[in-house]
Amino acid sequence: MSKNTVLILGAAGRAGQAFAQAFTQAGWQVLAQARKPLPATLTALPQVQALRCDATDSATLLQLAKQATGEVQVVLNALNPPYHRWEELLPPLAASAQSTALALGALLMLPGNVYNFGRELPAQLTLATPERPDTPKARLRIALEAQMAAAAAQGLDSVVLRAGDFFGGTGSGTWFDLALTAKLSQGDFVYPGALTHIHAWAYLPDLAQAFVQVAARRAQLRGHHRLHFAGHAVEGQVLLDTLQALCGRRLTVRELPWGLMKLGGLVIPSWRAVAEMRYLWDRPHQLLDGELRALIGTPPHTPLDQALRMSIPALQTAGIAQPHNTKLNAKISP
Template sequence: MDESKRTALVLGATGGVGGAVARALLAHGWAVRGMARDPGKAAAAARNLANGIEWVKGDAMVQDDVVHAAHGTDVIVHGVNPPGYRDWNKLVLPMIDNTIAAARQAGGARIVLPGTIYNFDPAATPVLHENSPQEPRSRKGAIRKELEARLERAARAGEAPALILRAGDFFGPHVRASWFAQAMVAPGKPVKRLTVLNRGVGHSWAYLPDLAETFARLLSAPDLLRTFERVQFEGMWDPDGHRMPEAIAAAVGRPRLLERAFPWWLMQIAAPLGGFPREAVDILPFWRHPVKLDNSRLVALLDAEPRTLLAEALRATLQGMGCLPGAGTAMRRLAA
């Protein structure tokens, strides 16, 4: 690790958000460390996407592992989630406690959290501001609220500064765990039809490379940040559920695509059995009510939000998902 560079530990560097932030930090000249239960496997998986990460062995659920991995770092990016989101309600808070402990023992490394909109009541907050009241109506939202509260308490107590960058639903070339990739479009197949989640309702989308670039720019200007900083990423606002489907159709060169509605009714029937249906129903209100993110604080810090043209962003996303002509070859080469 180059000691002349600022150093970030990225927890979840093998995932979509963590991997994107790791790539952005590397591009900005940071030294980046990743932690994985199998460092060799993680390094091989990231070889073509984020070459240059120093991998160390560890588990985010083991505090000593996180403390060891965070030694000598300036920033800890908390981009980790339980595998397959299993036992989310049991594991998320212990994980953030481990990160707080590691940041404290690293001498006050800044903790960075990719925030979500689940902390809020979507029926009551059509526009989210950095200080909008957090009144969640879902299990996941209540946990997210407590997660952020623990970061704020640690920052106010002088243990470790924190940055929360909140955004809407992700899409991007290497994002697999997302509503875009798991519901709207089928990865690895030409796009012939779409599953529509929110016809007639506004929705916020975040192109992950732009969000990751925002993280990197904010972290590269630490003197501008408050001890506890909440910033919001506006991203792409679809005012009525039509803009995203129309843009996807344009990206694949078709005037429009066949559409079908997502089977929310089936999720509601199956929700008592747990698993994905229960998780889907838990956040259903966010597809039934518009929630737009106000990015005033972000613009005050950076002058402008990084923004890729939607057509370009969608072409890159679909290419990376193997949904455009010739993408299959590219996907095989990427995995080699």
């Protein structure tokens, strides 16, 4: 078994849990930073050691990491503050992750997204696609990644693995569970955009495995690197058809009430932050992953129907979608 060690920041979150499970399955030791207690799925794993501290307290974080068993080869920043608090929290969280990785001499890894490409993002996104800081979140992400790149002069090795919207894993808080499948038990499919548009999705367990495979090649990642994870780039109609087949029933398509969200955003900051992202549903887009394939070979890719089948029960467990129809339950249970 490998003695490699990864420090995962935000390990109690949805992405952090998926990353921790993928790294342990690959034989890594995991230092799991979180402000709150880790979920039982992680505490039950002997390779996982909890580091209970605030991620912005870089001095304590570094001390705990150095006291833990094993030299840390990788720091994975899975921290994701609430949408409406990015301006306040994202810069200090990113700075702490960067300083910790630099002090440990570890590769810093970050899950990226498509925000960097701005409101007018083209249909195909490559590493050569211009980044446009024309939205608040685009400006923050571009600045964050630029700081990682600049730190290469200080000896920091880093990689951003950019992906589409998450689905799967344990927990809630994504477009998939808060919109698309939120009313699945009522026979409704809530879609934020045109069903004919391609949208970039990342099945979280696949993305987590890709991070493990990239981390295993850290010796080839000197300086700063960016990679794209293609995931599932599909039209809304394809998602609808696949979900209908899994559920064994027709679903009624409902539109997301963007107007109400924009109006409510005048008093509810989280609604305003979500409404700012409407452009992602007006612009068909997908990520091209040639550089990732050159590094690790064929990326992990669970077939869409299987990925959806595995995702919906996790949402049911979290109490988000509870189908009342026994036939529906039988159809979607793994």
